[in-house]
Amino acid sequence: MSQEDQEAAGQDTPIRVLLVEDQPDTGESWRRLISSFPDFECGTVCGSAEEALEKVSEVVPGVILMDVFLPGMSGIECTARLKANHPEIPIVMLTASDEDEILFHALESGADGYLLKRTKPADLRAALLDVLSGGAPMTSEIARHVVASFRKPTSSAKDVSLTSREEETLVLLTEGYSNKEIADRLGIGVETVRSHLKNIYSKMHVRSRTEAVVQFMSRRPG
Amino acid sequence: MSQEDQEAAGQDTPIRVLLVEDQPDTGESWRRLISSFPDFECGTVCGSAEEALEKVSEVVPGVILMDVFLPGMSGIECTARLKANHPEIPIVMLTASDEDEILFHALESGADGYLLKRTKPADLRAALLDVLSGGAPMTSEIARHVVASFRKPTSSAKDVSLTSREEETLVLLTEGYSNKEIADRLGIGVETVRSHLKNIYSKMHVRSRTEAVVQFMSRRPG
DNA sequence: AAACAAATCACCCTCTTGGGGGAATAGACG
DNA sequence: CGTCTATTCCCCCAAGAGGGTGATTTGTTT
Numbered sequence: 001m002s003q004e005d006q007e008a009a010g011q012d013t014p015i016r017v018l019l020v021e022d023q024p025d026t027g028e029s030w031r032r033l034i035s036s037f038p039d040f041e042c043g044t045v046c047g048s049a050e051e052a053l054e055k056v057s058e059v060v061p062g063v064i065l066m067d068v069f070l071p072g073m074s075g076i077e078c079t080a081r082l083k084a085n086h087p088e089i090p091i092v093m094l095t096a097s098d099e100d101e102i103l104f105h106a107l108e109s110g111a112d113g114y115l116l117k118r119t120k121p122a123d124l125r126a127a128l129l130d131v132l133s134g135g136a137p138m139t140s141e142i143a144r145h146v147v148a149s150f151r152k153p154t155s156s157a158k159d160v161s162l163t164s165r166e167e168e169t170l171v172l173l174t175e176g177y178s179n180k181e182i183a184d185r186l187g188i189g190v191e192t193v194r195s196h197l198k199n200i201y202s203k204m205h206v207r208s209r210t211e212a213v214v215q216f217m218s219r220r221p222g
Numbered sequence: 223m224s225q226e227d228q229e230a231a232g233q234d235t236p237i238r239v240l241l242v243e244d245q246p247d248t249g250e251s252w253r254r255l256i257s258s259f260p261d262f263e264c265g266t267v268c269g270s271a272e273e274a275l276e277k278v279s280e281v282v283p284g285v286i287l288m289d290v291f292l293p294g295m296s297g298i299e300c301t302a303r304l305k306a307n308h309p310e311i312p313i314v315m316l317t318a319s320d321e322d323e324i325l326f327h328a329l330e331s332g333a334d335g336y337l338l339k340r341t342k343p344a345d346l347r348a349a350l351l352d353v354l355s356g357g358a359p360m361t362s363e364i365a366r367h368v369v370a371s372f373r374k375p376t377s378s379a380k381d382v383s384l385t386s387r388e389e390e391t392l393v394l395l396t397e398g399y400s401n402k403e404i405a406d407r408l409g410i411g412v413e414t415v416r417s418h419l420k421n422i423y424s425k426m427h428v429r430s431r432t433e434a435v436v437q438f439m440s441r442r443p444g
Numbered sequence: 445a446a447a448c449a450a451a452t453c454a455c456c457c458t459c460t461t462g463g464g465g466g467a468a469t470a471g472a473c474g
Numbered sequence: 475c476g477t478c479t480a481t482t483c484c485c486c487c488a489a490g491a492g493g494g495t496g497a498t499t500t501g502t503t504t
């Protein structure tokens with residue numbers, strides 16, 4: 001049976017919310033706020049993106065609330081990485097500003113909703129329920145910005161479009177070659193290979209050759 | 223002349239032999255000897271294991287003659303690595319000695335034949351034809367040593383037997399984790415992870431996490 | 445003509461990896 | 475009781491990998 005359906009209707013098991021917020025005070029107040037809702041619980045507050053990536057598997061949250069500004073890995077990067085491994089968990093970004101730039105990157109990374117930190121308690125709960133039922137909680141003006149300009153990039157987030165050279169580089173990666181060996185085989189310099197790899201990592205939201213290889217090999221069962 | 227001899231000898235395209243021998247003089251004399259056979263040609267003499275690994279793809283030899291003692295990577299290591307990627311190419315080891323120790327490692331690595339360097343020209347050609355027709359050229363006494371004690375190890379050379387801890391480490395490798403992340407997840411130190419990895423690499427005949435992951439993922443289509 | 449994407453390469457820096465040792469402990473096995 | 479293996483950790487060192495930033499060239503596209 002579907003958890004979401006139960007939750008939205010109001011039930012006995014509260015939905016686990018994973019909160020990612022670096023400032024302890026803010027995090028704690030959000031935690032308390034969320035826990036005050038009868039249909040939600042927030043037992044875990046991660047102070048960093050890294051911690052969130054680590055704990056998501058054990059917590060298995062129904063929804064993730066992610067601060068945009070985090071020390072180290074940003075909330076945007078973190079969202080992209082979480083989406084790569086847990087696409088089913090909805091993620092709502094939290095931010096104090098409403099700049100377009102940030103909004104774009106946030107949604108590009110796969111975030112499902114975008115809330116301002118000044119959101120009122122009742123609206124937060126509504127947003128949580130909204131995203132759990134497949135909605136995309138955000139202010140209506142933000143929504144218009146988004147739906148228009150980011151339908152394509154966001155939808156194609158799953159199979160990254162690599163350039164031909166990047167593709168070749170990736171293939172050689174999956175054959176276990178080092179950067180130098182790849183460079184030799186492609187007849188280019190090592191720096192160029194590194195350059196391609198940086199782009200590949202960025203597009204695939206990974207940060208090591210091994211992760212890239214794993215994702216690549218998993219996606220094509222051949 | 224046997225059937226095989228005729229076929230091999232009757233071919234218009236001589237079989238390419240890749241010779242791996244670090245001593246230029248010795249290599250050149252072997253090269254000339256092989257080229258003197260009408261059914262074989264030896265255009266490439268690699269002075270090192272590394273060179274052999276690099277050139278095998280472009281040369282695509284029908285058979286490889288490998289000296290055991292090479293500077294840097296040994297002929298045994300090289301054989302193991304070649305077999306990992308080109309299992310179809312028969313490899314005959316060459317050595318001056320006939321020590322059991324070496325013989326064992328050589329055949330464990332996947333070599334198909336084992337010749338002494340003092341082998342006579344006619345016998346060399348016979349050995350080449352032999353290994354090409356699926357045989358395992360070696361002196362009869364060596365053969366007995368081998369067939370007896372290495373049936374098991376040699377046959378199980380494909381799926382490496384890892385210890386439970388090494389297995390766990392490998393699995394986490396295939397999930398893209400760094401050494402530190404693996405250490406945290408296993409509740410052990412990074413040095414221990416590195417230690418496990420060294421053993422894994424050694425057993426799998428690879429030398430990077432990426433190669434290990436590729437080989438591991440390829441072997442189990444799951 | 446101007447803007448853009450792709451591909452190439454450079455230089456900086458830090459951290460990770462790999463390979464070479466060694467060494468201590470605990471358990472299994474004879 | 476030694477011997478062996480698995481597991482754990484240590485040190486050193488060189489090479490590789492990753493991240494940031496930026497420059498150049500060559501084609502498209504606008």
